[in-house]
Each structure stands twice: as structure tokens, then as C-alpha cells.
Amino acid sequence: MSISFSSQIVIEYQHFDQLFAALSELGYKIAAPTVREGAIVYDEVTSVHELPCGWTDVQNAGGYELQKRADNALFGYNVGPHSWKKFLHPPSLKLWEAQKNEQGFEICPEVNEVPRYAFIGVRSCELHAIKIQDRVFMEGPYVDSTYEKRRKESFIVAVNCGQAGETCFCSSMNTGPQVSEGFDLALSEVMEEEKHYFVVSVGSIEGQALLEKIVHREARAEEIQLAMDTVDEAREQMGRSVDTFNIQSLLIDNHDHARWEEVAERCLSCGNCTMVCPTCFCTAVEDVTDLTGEKAQRVRRWDSCFTMDFSYLHGGSVRSSVKSRYRQWLTHKFSTWIDQFGSSGCVGCGRCITWCPVGIDVTEEITHICDKDKNDGIT
Amino acid sequence: MAGTKKPKLAVWKFASCDGCQLTLLDCEDELLAITEAIEIAYFPEATRNVVEGPYDLSLVEGSITTEHDAQRIHEIRRNSKFLITIGACATTGGIQALRNLQNVDDFVRIVYAHPEYISTLETSTAISQHVKVDFELRGCPINKEQLLEVINAYLNKRKPNVSSHSVCMECKLRGTVCVMVTKKAPCLGPITHAGCKALCPAYNRGCFGCFGAKETPNVASISKWYAHLGVEQSEISRILNTFNAYPDCESKEEECER
Structure with missing residues (x-):
């Protein structure tokens, strides 16, 4: 059979490992979910056996726990502490080296070998996050060449x-749970009675070509229906939501709301929310020298708007109070991001809620801050 | 550095375990390069050879616990162009600052057969409480890379890349999974100064807070959350009072009250 972009294909569970072999053959490094340190993280893997088969996660504000499932689902969990930005926008990166010479110094640009990554198991919220980072890094007047190279080389296998x-709220952010665009292949995992298979949609010519190398067949109408039902289930289970109506102006109008002060009393300004956020992109650059001062290098690393150094201008930090830092983060993410990049900076993945060490829930904070009827803001 | 006189380095010890100055000797691969760039003029742990002061760079380890030391640090300051404290003892009073929360005479009576021989102050205090300090390097013990970075920055007349944000940032940069969220471990990482590259969480246990308080630490909030996770009050108090019990704890509390 010939595969078209509108085809719905089935790959049986026992043939799923062929996807890994086909990608490896094309020279891709495969990054996928895997169990490590009591969580499902994203790491380089070589075979299907490294996926979190039969595992699920239970998440709440400030809590994450792995549990065994009753079945052997490969994608039966939600997003964990890592996001794909660790591959596309590395946590730490040497930008260049400089060597002292008689005239001053000479800059030797760093030639970073760019790995070709195939990402397996990318969720809809994460596809939206990648799209947001694409805009930040590739669509302005200054293109981030490292990101661009990595992004253009990447192959994406999405999963519905x-x-x-409990901390998911993609439905209300219009970013999921149904995968819509930005993938090479998109899977839905279906388990019915003794059957276990993946219903696959094609999103690119590369995806189409890859699928030809894997044992597959056309999906039957009832299989397509079952795949759609699984997404509906996810939609119904959505643990949280954000009312985005007028949010852009509501946050700005409530700049002095008492709730900012209240949340600052709980916020640790530790930066975890920004580190786990799949769209947060801020970095710091550090210049280091060797002991002789003959050689220097510039290194870029992830930074957070929750640190004092982040807003350090001449003479001190502009945002010295935790209140001002929390407010900056939240209003940027949900309001001024829209002014800056034309979309919200939040994709509703819920990571900032789960991985906040003291369980601060951004959806709850927004509800308080944007609620015009409650002027005191504290309940 | 060719053609110019090498700056003179001195390493001083006060009440401490020697672990921090040992970190300088631990710079095995870099030691030769260090001695190329700087003259080790006073470092009794490494050599009996003493080059007289004044010194360009003094590294000070340990806290002030005796009257004699309280005098001696002033002399060292007068003899030093640039003074850097190394480690928790010198920077916050160290583990021996636990005495600040109790009556020191009670300790002396319990520990020593002849308490009358002991002459000690009631408190263990940071060097900065006695003299002007140019830079404080934290840790119990300090981190070797950070020590090299500070010496390096001094030699190259630049600001050292030593961040005062949380240990959490280091966990996330290395991809370590949060032990507080997954294991409900009372980890001090969110209120602790970075610098160790999140060593303990990387070995699947909570941060002990060896590096002391980070910038703007919120002790009140994290204490409440520890209680919420089911940690006993006495245990919370113990966790917050070990390597950097004083004055950090008090300043942390003040920070929260503000």
C-alpha cells in the first residue's frame, strides 16, 4: 500500500522496535522517555526496551511519583521533569574561545558538532513549546545558529x-492533548483486550519515507475511532485549567494585586519553574580565562529570571524582591509574551506546578490575580 | 605574568578542620600552573618555608573562636592586600557556631577533663564580622573548581563566576531529578547557595546546605513545606542548624520576617 499524508496506519506493538532500527540506520541519535532516578526523563536510548514500559506517573503540586500500570503501555504517563529543550537549547554550551596575541586577541569560533536527534514520544503541549522556541530563536532578526542547526536536523515522533x-491544563491553553502539527509521525497507543498497536499519522515526507521501512498496514475505521477515544479520555481527565479570556490585559491591570505579595511569601525564588518550563529560554554568558590569561572562553548556560543576577544592572538588581521576580515571570509567560512573540508563553504542561518544591500552582495564582470580583486577592 | 613579580599568596587557618586549605593541595593537576602564576609565600600545611609579608592574596580558613584569634585576624588583614575567606567556618562561623545557640561553658564542662585550661569565646563568628573581607567562597569544604576560579579571577583582574543562586539551578542544569518532589526528602537545595554542582541530589539524597544560604532564602516557606511533607519540627530545626547554623539561620529568619 502507498502511504499518503491523510493515511492512518497501524504498527503492531511487536513491530514497534523497527522504528528505532530505522531511525538508527538513518544516523539519528534517539532521545526518548526512560525511567531514571524515580522519574520518567528524556535521554538518549538505543532500543524500545529502554522506554518506560508499564509505568505511569502520579503528579500533583510539588509531588511526582512513579507507579506500575496493570498493562505494558509504552506511553502511559504524562510529561516529566525534562523537556526537549535540553537537546535543542543545551543547558550549557561553549560559544567561542579566544587566544591572546600581539595585537590583542583572536577569537576562534566554536565548531559544535550538532547531533541529529530523533525525539520519540513528544506530546502535543511539547510540540507547541518547540514551536514557541522556534519563534524565539529562529524567527527574529537574530537567529540562534546552534538552535537552528539542531532543530532543522531533528525528527519528531509525536504521541497523543x-x-x-492532575497538573495538566493543555486543553485550556489550546495546545493539546490531540497532536495537531509540527511532527514527522504521530502515534496513538491503543490497547484493547489482547491487542496492542499504534495508530500512526504522517506529518512529513521524511515521516512517510521512514514508515515505509516498518511493517505496517492500513488502519481500520474502528481502530481509528479507538485511537480518538483515548485522546478524549485524556481531555476529560485534565486536572487543571486556566481561563485565558482577557488574560493579557487582566494581568497587567492587576499589577498591584495583593496576591503577588502573598505568593512571594511562599515562593523560594529557586528557579525550578523556569528550568523545567519547556519554553523558558533565558541564558547567562560567563567568560572564563586560564590561569595565565592567555586563553579565554565564553560559555552560555540556562539562567532564570528568579535569580538576583538576572536583573543586575549597574549598581544592583532591578527586581530585588521575590514579589517582583514572580510577577515578572508570570506576566511575561501569560501576557507580555503575547506582545513579544504573538502567542502565550505557556503550553499548559504543568511542569512548573509539579516541580515547584513548595507546590505553587500557577493556575491557582492566575485565578486569584485575574478575578476582578475579589479585590483583596487572598482567600 | 612574564617579567612582572609574581603576587604572594598566604593561607591562614583559624578554627576549622583544614579541609578547605587541603582543597588547594587537591588541585594536583593545576598546582604547577598555580605556582607559575603566584608565589606560595605562607602555607604551613604545605611547606615550613615562610616568605615574609605583606601578602597580595590571603586565603583565610576557619572561624574566630578565641580572643587571640580575634586579634590575629586584624594583623593578617593589615598584612594582606586582598583577603578571601574560604569555607563555611570562615564565611558563616561553621559547624562550631552551634555553640552560639547554647551555653559554651556547658560544652566545655562536658567535653574537657580540665575545663580550666580552656580559654574560648562564647561564639564562633565569621571573619567578616571582624575585618573587611574582599570575597567569600562558600562550602564545607569549598569546591576545587570554584577555588581555582577565584584565584584565576584574581590573577586576571576579573569578577569570579561564582553564582549565589540556588542549588536547584545546578540540579536542573545537570538534569538531576528533584528528590524533594519525587522522594519527599527535606532537601535544602532551594534555599542553599550553589557551588557544589548539586552533589548530594545527584546521589539521590537531599542537600545538606554545606554552602550556606543562597541570595534571598525563604526559610519560613520551606520549613512549612517540610512540615507538610511530614517532617517533625525537631528534625526541621536540626536540618536548618548544621553546617551553617549561625549567623545564616538568624539572617534567614530575618529575611522571612521582612
Whole structure:
């Protein structure tokens, strides 16, 4: 059979490992979910056996726990502490080296070998996050060449969520759970009685070509229906939501709301929310020298708007109070991001809620801050 | 550095375990390069050879616990162009600052057979409480890379890349999974100064807070959350009072009250 962009294909569970072999053959490094340190993280893997088979996660504000499932689902969980930005926008990166010479110094640009990554198991919220970072890094007057190279080389195998976690709110952000665009292949994992298979949609010519190398067949109407049902289930399980109506102006109008002060009393300004956020992109650059001062290098690393150094201008930090830092982060993410990049900076993945060490829930904070009827803001 | 006189380095010890100055000797691969760039003029742990002061760079380890030391640090300051404290003892009073929360005479009576021989102050205090300090390097013990970075920055007349944000940032940069969220471990990482590259969480246990308080630490909030996770009050108090019990704890509390 010939595969078209509108085809719905089935790959049986026992043939799924062929996807890994086909990608490796094309020279891709495969990054996928895998169990490590009590969580499902994203790491380089070589075979299907490294996926979190039969695992699921239970998440809440400030809590994450792995649990065994009753089945052997490969994608039966939600997003964990890592996001794909660790591959596309590395946590730490040497930008260049400089060597002292008689005239001053000479800059030797760093030639970073760019790995070709195939990402397996990318969720809809994460595809939206990648799209947001594409805009930040590739669509302005200054293109980030490192990101661009990595992004253009990447192959994306997306997965429709068959369940939603307690901290998920993609439905209300219009970013999921159904995968819509930005993938090479998109899977839905279906388990019915003894059957276990993946219903696959094609999103690119590369995806189409790859699928030809894997044992597959055309999906039957009832299989397509079952795949759609799993996404509906996820939609119904969605643990949280954000009312985005007028949010852009509501946050700005409530700049002095008492709730900012209240949340600052709980916020640790530790930066975890920004580090786990799949769209947060800020970095710091550090210049280091060797002991002789003959050689220097510039290194870029992830930074956070929750640190004092982040807003350090001449003489001190502009945002010295935790209140001002929390407010900056939240209003940027949900309001001024729209002014800056034309979309919200939040994709509703819920990571900032789960991985906040003291369980601060951004959806709850927004509800308080944007609620015009409650002037005191504290309940 | 060719053609110019090498700056003179001195390493001083006060009440401490020697672990921090040992970190300088631990710079095995870099030691030769260090001695190329700087003259080790006073470092009794490494050599009996003493080059007289004044010194360009003094590294000070340990806290002030005796009257004699309280005098001696002034002399060292007068003899030093640039003074850097190394480690928790010198920077915050160290583990021996636990005495600040109790009556020191009670300790002396319990520990020593002849308490009358002991002459000690009631408190263990940071060097900065006695003299002007140019830079404070934290840790119990300090981190070797950070020590090299500070010496390096001094030699090259630049600001050292030593961040005062949380240990959490280091966990996330290396991809370590949060032990507080997954294991409900009372980890001090969110209120602790970075610098160790998140060593303990990388070995699947909570941060002990060896590096002391980070910038703007929120002790009140994290204490409440520890209680919420089911940690006993006495245990919370113990966690917050070990390597950097004083004055950090008090300043942390003040920070929260503000």
C-alpha cells in the first residue's frame, strides 16, 4: 500500500522496535522517555526496551511519583521533569574561545558538532513549546545558529496523550492533548483486550519515507475511532485549567494585586519553574580565562529570571524582591509574551506546578490575580 | 605574568578542620600552573618555608573562636592586600557556631577533663564580622573548581563566576531529578547557595546546605513545606542548624520576617 499524508496506519506493538532500527540506520541519535532516578526523563536510548514500559506517573503540586500500570503501555504517563529543550537549547554550551596575541586577541569560533536527534514520544503541549522556541530563536532578526542547526536536523515522533495528569491544563491553553502539527509521525497507543498497536499519522515526507521501512498496514475505521477515544479520555481527565479570556490585559491591570505579595511569601525564588518550563529560554554568558590569561572562553548556560543576577544592572538588581521576580515571570509567560512573540508563553504542561518544591500552582495564582470580583486577592 | 613579580599568596587557618586549605593541595593537576602564576609565600600545611609579608592574596580558613584569634585576624588583614575567606567556618562561623545557640561553658564542662585550661569565646563568628573581607567562597569544604576560579579571577583582574543562586539551578542544569518532589526528602537545595554542582541530589539524597544560604532564602516557606511533607519540627530545626547554623539561620529568619 502507498502511504499518503491523510493515511492512518497501524504498527503492531511487536513491530514497534523497527522504528528505532530505522531511525538508527538513518544516523539519528534517539532521545526518548526512560525511567531514571524515580522519574520518567528524556535521554538518549538505543532500543524500545529502554522506554518506560508499564509505568505511569502520579503528579500533583510539588509531588511526582512513579507507579506500575496493570498493562505494558509504552506511553502511559504524562510529561516529566525534562523537556526537549535540553537537546535543542543545551543547558550549557561553549560559544567561542579566544587566544591572546600581539595585537590583542583572536577569537576562534566554536565548531559544535550538532547531533541529529530523533525525539520519540513528544506530546502535543511539547510540540507547541518547540514551536514557541522556534519563534524565539529562529524567527527574529537574530537567529540562534546552534538552535537552528539542531532543530532543522531533528525528527519528531509525536504521541497523543491517552491520559492527563492532575497538573495538566493543555486543553485550556489550546495546545493539546490531540497532536495537531509540527511532527514527522504521530502515534496513538491503543490497547484493547489482547491487542496492542499504534495508530500512526504522517506529518512529513521524511515521516512517510521512514514508515515505509516498518511493517505496517492500513488502519481500520474502528481502530481509528479507538485511537480518538483515548485522546478524549485524556481531555476529560485534565486536572487543571486556566481561563485565558482577557488574560493579557487582566494581568497587567492587576499589577498591584495583593496576591503577588502573598505568593512571594511562599515562593523560594529557586528557579525550578523556569528550568523545567519547556519554553523558558533565558541564558547567562560567563567568560572564563586560564590561569595565565592567555586563553579565554565564553560559555552560555540556562539562567532564570528568579535569580538576583538576572536583573543586575549597574549598581544592583532591578527586581530585588521575590514579589517582583514572580510577577515578572508570570506576566511575561501569560501576557507580555503575547506582545513579544504573538502567542502565550505557556503550553499548559504543568511542569512548573509539579516541580515547584513548595507546590505553587500557577493556575491557582492566575485565578486569584485575574478575578476582578475579589479585590483583596487572598482567600 | 612574564617579567612582572609574581603576587604572594598566604593561607591562614583559624578554627576549622583544614579541609578547605587541603582543597588547594587537591588541585594536583593545576598546582604547577598555580605556582607559575603566584608565589606560595605562607602555607604551613604545605611547606615550613615562610616568605615574609605583606601578602597580595590571603586565603583565610576557619572561624574566630578565641580572643587571640580575634586579634590575629586584624594583623593578617593589615598584612594582606586582598583577603578571601574560604569555607563555611570562615564565611558563616561553621559547624562550631552551634555553640552560639547554647551555653559554651556547658560544652566545655562536658567535653574537657580540665575545663580550666580552656580559654574560648562564647561564639564562633565569621571573619567578616571582624575585618573587611574582599570575597567569600562558600562550602564545607569549598569546591576545587570554584577555588581555582577565584584565584584565576584574581590573577586576571576579573569578577569570579561564582553564582549565589540556588542549588536547584545546578540540579536542573545537570538534569538531576528533584528528590524533594519525587522522594519527599527535606532537601535544602532551594534555599542553599550553589557551588557544589548539586552533589548530594545527584546521589539521590537531599542537600545538606554545606554552602550556606543562597541570595534571598525563604526559610519560613520551606520549613512549612517540610512540615507538610511530614517532617517533625525537631528534625526541621536540626536540618536548618548544621553546617551553617549561625549567623545564616538568624539572617534567614530575618529575611522571612521582612
